[in-house]
Amino acid sequence: MLVLNDNEISGLLSSEEVIATVEAALVANEQNSCVVPKRMHIDWGENTFLSMPSFSDTYFGTKLVSVVPANRSQQLAVTNGAMLLNDASTGFPLAIMNAAKLTALRTGALGAIGIKYMTPPDIDSIGLIGCGVQGIQQAIFATAVRPVKKIYCLQRSAAGMTTFTAALRRYSPSVQIVPCNDVITILQQTDVIIAASRSATPVLPDDASLLENKHFISIGSYKPDMQELPDHVFRLSGKLAIDSVFAKVETGDIINPLRKGILQEEDVFTIGKLLTGEVKIDVTRTTAYKSAGMALFDLFMAKALYETAKARDIGTNIPF
Numbered sequence: 615m616l617v618l619n620d621n622e623i624s625g626l627l628s629s630e631e632v633i634a635t636v637e638a639a640l641v642a643n644e645q646n647s648c649v650v651p652k653r654m655h656i657d658w659g660e661n662t663f664l665s666m667p668s669f670s671d672t673y674f675g676t677k678l679v680s681v682v683p684a685n686r687s688q689q690l691a692v693t694n695g696a697m698l699l700n701d702a703s704t705g706f707p708l709a710i711m712n713a714a715k716l717t718a719l720r721t722g723a724l725g726a727i728g729i730k731y732m733t734p735p736d737i738d739s740i741g742l743i744g745c746g747v748q749g750i751q752q753a754i755f756a757t758a759v760r761p762v763k764k765i766y767c768l769q770r771s772a773a774g775m776t777t778f779t780a781a782l783r784r785y786s787p788s789v790q791i792v793p794c795n796d797v798i799t800i801l802q803q804t805d806v807i808i809a810a811s812r813s814a815t816p817v818l819p820d821d822a823s824l825l826e827n828k829h830f831i832s833i834g835s836y837k838p839d840m841q842e843l844p845d846h847v848f849r850l851s852g853k854l855a856i857d858s859v860f861a862k863v864e865t866g867d868i869i870n871p872l873r874k875g876i877l878q879e880e881d882v883f884t885i886g887k888l889l890t891g892e893v894k895i896d897v898t899r900t901t902a903y904k905s906a907g908m909a910l911f912d913l914f915m916a917k918a919l920y921e922t923a924k925a926r927d928i929g930t931n932i933p934f
Contacts, residue, residue, distance in 0.1 A: 615934040618711035618919060622929055623719070626922045629726075629758035629785075632915070636723040639914035640886035642670070643858065650910045652860060660684065662837075664695075666909035675699045675913040677713050683812070691747070693717065699916040707934060709920045713912075714747075716919065720911045721833055722751030724857055725808055728831040728903040730759040731888040732855060732895065733806055737829075739764040741800035743817045744810030744834055745778040752808045752833065753778075757786045766800045769793035798824065809842040810834045820844035826900055832867050833905045841866035843902065848876045850900035855885040861906035868904055 618626075627635070642648050647670070654665040662681040668674065679695035686692055695713030700706060729737070737760045742749055745767050756762055765782070769775050779791050794800050797817065800807065801824045809817050811834040818825065825846050832842040848854060848871040862868050862882065871877040885903060887893035895901060923929045 615707050615932055616709040616920060616923060617930045617932055618709060618923055618928070620712045620715045622923065623712055623715045623919055626919050626926075626928065627719075629723075629755055631918070632719050633723045633726055633730075633755065633758060635914050635918045636720050636911055637727060637889060639910045640727070640857070640884075641889055642914070643908070643910055644884065644886040644890050644892070647671075648910055648913070650858075650908060653909060655864070666912060668909035668913040670702065670913060670917075672702050673699055673708075673913060673917050674702050675909070675916050677717075677909060677912045679713055679717065693747070697912055697916050699913075699920055709916065709923075709929075711916060711919060716912060716915050717907070718747055718751045720915045721748060721905065721907065722755035724905040724907075724911065725752045725810075725831050725833050726755035726759045727885065728855070728905065729756055729806060729829075731885065732831075732897060732901040732903055733760070733829045734897050735760070737806055738762060739766065739804040739806070741766045741804045741807040742810065743768045743797060743800070743807065745770070745774055746810070748833065749808075749810040750778055750781045752810050753782050753789075754785045756808070757789060762786070762789055764790045764792055764804070766792045766794050766803050768797060768800060769795060801825070801828065805829060807831070808833065811842060812836075812840070813842055814840045816844040817842055818844050818847070820846050822846045822850060826850055827898070829897070829901045831903050831905070835867065836865055836906055838864065838866055838869050841870050843867055843904075845871065845874070845876055847900070847902050851902040853877070853881045853883065853895065853902070855883060855888065855901075855903040857885055857905045857911075858908035859884065860908060861904060865904060865906045
């Protein structure tokens, strides 16, 4: 069995290859060519544990993830886990890999796909709320799909901004990073806003005059009692793209607009339909996209990482 750690996964695929892999998963989901059971989601106190299986003709996989917010106070990663990849014909385990890194990459790609298909092609700046591990990936992947010159970041702490800046500099040294003390400044400076927080309440003001004709991507808050985007985003957009149908019952950014009647069921569509051409939107108007994640993205990523690592003789083979 092949073991792939954080560092080995980091260098295996380019941003463009990761995005193409996740796009393939989105299309496969639209074509119903894979099986994706509903993930098991267990809250244990302040912590969350997830079991995420998925199946294709050639591979099946299971991602086991823990989210432990208190780890932050101990300078430990909040999100941890392992991804197990199996051969579909024999059932034998083929690889185990760092799930936190895999998740960070595919979620970065999911945000970039929102930018790619739901914003004008000449976008050259983005706003970012949440500059942690996932915020870094969102920034990196955004630069792979648009000619981003400036990133306006909500600064929570000087130390956090230093870490964010250093990480982004390794990938996009020419991008200017602009720390901002409030979200209104970000809304005034750019038309694309990425929310990568764990906030239970909206991270933006519910003010239509500040939100109109802008583009919103929410990849953070992930529980039914969490909502990153304010109600007026959904009123202005009139539609909401999501990355999987499971998200409709998993996150407040979808549950609440539907419950309140701001959006109707027919207004919510999977972003894969933009890739297949089944749905078209006007990217000059307000757009909204919520990514909650899905096991199929992890399976496609694990497959791509495993096959690339095998071809390049990267990783550690162990008897099993």
